[in-house]
Amino acid sequence: MVSRNKLVWGVVGLVLAMGMAWFLLFKGSRSAETRFDEIHTSRGTIRLLIATTGAVEPQNRVKIQSSVGGRIEEILVDEGKLVKKGAVLAMLSSTERAALLDAAKLQGKSEQSYWDNVYKKTAVIAPMDGQVIVRSVDPGQTVTTSDSLFVLSDHLIVKAYVDETDIGRVKIGQKAMIGLDAYPDIRVKGVVEHIYYESHLQNNVNIYNVDIIPDHIPDVFRSGMSANIKIIVKEKNGVLLLPVSAVQSKNGKTVVRQRSDNSEKGVRFKIVQTGLQDANNIEILEGLTDNSVVLMPDTTFVLPKNNTGSNPFAPQRSRSKK
Numbered sequence: 001m002v003s004r005n006k007l008v009w010g011v012v013g014l015v016l017a018m019g020m021a022w023f024l025l026f027k028g029s030r031s032a033e034t035r036f037d038e039i040h041t042s043r044g045t046i047r048l049l050i051a052t053t054g055a056v057e058p059q060n061r062v063k064i065q066s067s068v069g070g071r072i073e074e075i076l077v078d079e080g081k082l083v084k085k086g087a088v089l090a091m092l093s094s095t096e097r098a099a100l101l102d103a104a105k106l107q108g109k110s111e112q113s114y115w116d117n118v119y120k121k122t123a124v125i126a127p128m129d130g131q132v133i134v135r136s137v138d139p140g141q142t143v144t145t146s147d148s149l150f151v152l153s154d155h156l157i158v159k160a161y162v163d164e165t166d167i168g169r170v171k172i173g174q175k176a177m178i179g180l181d182a183y184p185d186i187r188v189k190g191v192v193e194h195i196y197y198e199s200h201l202q203n204n205v206n207i208y209n210v211d212i213i214p215d216h217i218p219d220v221f222r223s224g225m226s227a228n229i230k231i232i233v234k235e236k237n238g239v240l241l242l243p244v245s246a247v248q249s250k251n252g253k254t255v256v257r258q259r260s261d262n263s264e265k266g267v268r269f270k271i272v273q274t275g276l277q278d279a280n281n282i283e284i285l286e287g288l289t290d291n292s293v294v295l296m297p298d299t300t301f302v303l304p305k306n307n308t309g310s311n312p313f314a315p316q317r318s319r320s321k322k
Contacts, residue, residue: 131153
């Protein structure tokens, strides 16, 4: 029974000690004065952006097929090569020519050479200027008229996927910044060239495709690469800026804090008019001038001073015995 009473009183003492500690900490935090940091307005650039994702794709992607079925004799281009319209990409023998040459080969080289000159090969011609991005065949391979031999791309672009809630702010001619997931250090400027009229459903959200034309195509760009895009809806240079956290709403008006006099405690609210806002800064249109001083609450956590109480759970320095 005695040990049980000791246990009960021990628990009660612990609860009281914890309650006293929290009271002292709360009292100390209530009595602490609100601290402010002084910041100055500055001039800079602010942008209203639409951030989205997309992919690198050919603007015009053309599959090249043979006009006749037969056997591939020569491949004259490789993937990545730039070709002009009318360039010969490959040579093939029609099914009849291939069969005739195989039969002539058994009769000797002279017979084979004769029919090789009489029965000419069929050329596969590039229908446009572009880059070979796919080569699907090799010499000796038999193909049909439905097989894709090559794929040409005239120009790589970036297709952005824009949510229907943002598409109303996208306009042709707007600037954009393009980045690649595979090469995060590379940034390419671009321009909005086309906004598609029909949407498609993606993750239960209506998405519109937007074609972004890069200013230049780096060598590392490949069709199908994932891209991240920032479309610049509006941009202003040399405007007056403040951090977003320095501006607040009070009684339906937008205000900032300022010193009311030379004292440390005097604070007043100044009404301002704001403009564009990004993730970090907000534009000040009226109410402040260059190098105006604005107060921001100091959010740094400071422990209560010793005279407001002490934490009984904090490590204590052992006192030397006299």
